[in-house]
Amino acid sequence: MLSNFEFVHPQWFWLFLLVPLLAVWYFFKRNKQTASLKISSTKGFKARGNWLAKLRPLMFILRLLALSAIIVALSRPRTVDETTRTVSNKGIDIVMAIDVSASMLARDLKPNRLEALKEVAARFIRDRVTDRIGLVEYAGESFTKTPLTSDKNIVLSSLKSITYNTIIEGGTAIGSGLATAVNRLKESRAKSKVIILLTDGVNNTGFIDPKIASELAVEFGIKVYTIGLGTNGMAQSPIGIRPDGGFQYGMQKVEIDESLLKEIAKTTNGKYFRATSNTKLEAIYKEINDLEKTDIEEFKYTNYNELFRPWVLLALGLLGIELLLRYTLFRSFV
Template identity: 45%
Template sequence: MTWANPEFFWLLILIPLYIGYKVWFVLTKKDPSLTFSSTNFLKDLPGNYRAYLIWLTPVLYVAAYTLFVVALARPQLENSNIERSAEGIDIIMSIDISSSMLAEDISPNRLSAAKSVASDFINERLSDRIGINVFARESFTVVPPTLDHDLVKNMLETIDVGTVRDGTAIGMGIATSINRLRDSEAESKVIILLTDGMNNAGEIDPITAGEMAATFGIRIYTLGIGTRGTAPYPVDDPVFGRRYQNVEVNIDEEMLTQVANQTGGQYYRATDLQELIAIYDEIDQLEQSEIEEIIYIDREDLYPWYLGSGILLLLLGFLNERFFARSPLFYS
């Protein structure tokens, strides 16, 4: 509820002033009196309903005045209808699933952290079609770009190391993603590629794939994930069980930077979980969907209800005073 003329509420100040004046007048008024030696016998006389109705008149009048003030303030019921149109972005998230993604320099491991942060990113992209591509020695599409984000997140959870032969075919990961976006009619097309290594497999090198992406107007954001130096990698020993060995972290940052730059994207390096979250947040801000909103506001005046109720209370107060009880508060 809104108020068209809220300044009229200042008139309510008159209520306590008026009542205070009338009470003071009754208490100080000197009426003719008759002296009795004792008034004890009056206690046993039965009461009369008029003794109570005498106070009803001022209550009704004050309530009626309050409703008149509310009516003057013009209460309105506001109904808003929003017409929204969104021009979304087509996004492919290309994720490295080579065995090195099991390294635990980012808790619980690189792949699990990447999946968790990617899922949060998907939740923020309400108007965008999102798909998932994975790569190791080969590359394949897990789910093509779609607005069914629940499906995308469910399929994201299923990806794991060992689905395809081990290796890191970054160029193939980019090429497969391009194949899913090249016929898109979206105004903006984006690939978010995440890897922790160097290209060592596949028929297409990443630089050539990047040039292909630029030809189709596709921006690529490349993410290198992994600490600097060495990282703990789990090894399952048949005799001693699981143990860890430190492996070198080799990310071809120069190549990833070149691929991103030639498509108008950016390269990022995430050495811990917080950096990875911050990177996805930054990409979320860089790639904003265009959303137009038209708001229609319909206001319904409610003052007739208050005005009618005030008139009814005023009439009841007049009838009560005229025929049932005369109030000393409203007559001098």
């Protein structure tokens, strides 16, 4: 409740140090505040308590309270209500082309390449709040998993459902995967169009040459970030299928056509990355996230409700009561 409450000039609170000093001063001077009469003896007078004399300090208390109210008013208390409106000028359209060939089940990333990618890509998608994102799967052939959409729940659900399957033709058709992604972006009117192409192999199948697909990307003003996924050297990869249908693993040499991926990135004014671990993969997506920024304008509207006026009125009221008492009940004729 107090999070939107503030004092504009809190330095005036130092004046509260005067309050105890004034109270001490009054304590020592209280007997000199009224007229006194000295006589030799009071035996002839009947003793009777005077309640007005006991209440006289009330006027000084009222004055101290009025002073305190004035100090609070000088500190200018107020409440602040702030509303924010965020406007995105033009978003970015991003298509993530993901290799789903059997080699993506290699265990050099934990738990395997495909699952590591899905985990990192999900965080990337959540960060792209104002952008449209689509998904393309490819192995020996390619297809659109999710068209461009701003509904992140749909994209995240589609990403989660990506698994290796035998329905898609085997192999790695980088050209087909890139061409399908270009096809999803060619009609886009976004200020920036981006493809994140990820593979862990070499282009060994498909009907479209990756170089032709990259030239198509250039023609439609699409930037391609390429990622080679896999450790250097050997990796535990699927080498066969057991009788129960599960994969048999063995050590195989990691082969990634880095020269091709670098050429695609260079041709389209993108950038090539090599992800050899989960940490490196996460850093790559963070770098891409930082490179591709969406223009966002944030408008803040602030409403101030000034609260000093009630304190001023309270101080005037207390002083008025003090003056009224001084010239009525506590009026002195001496």
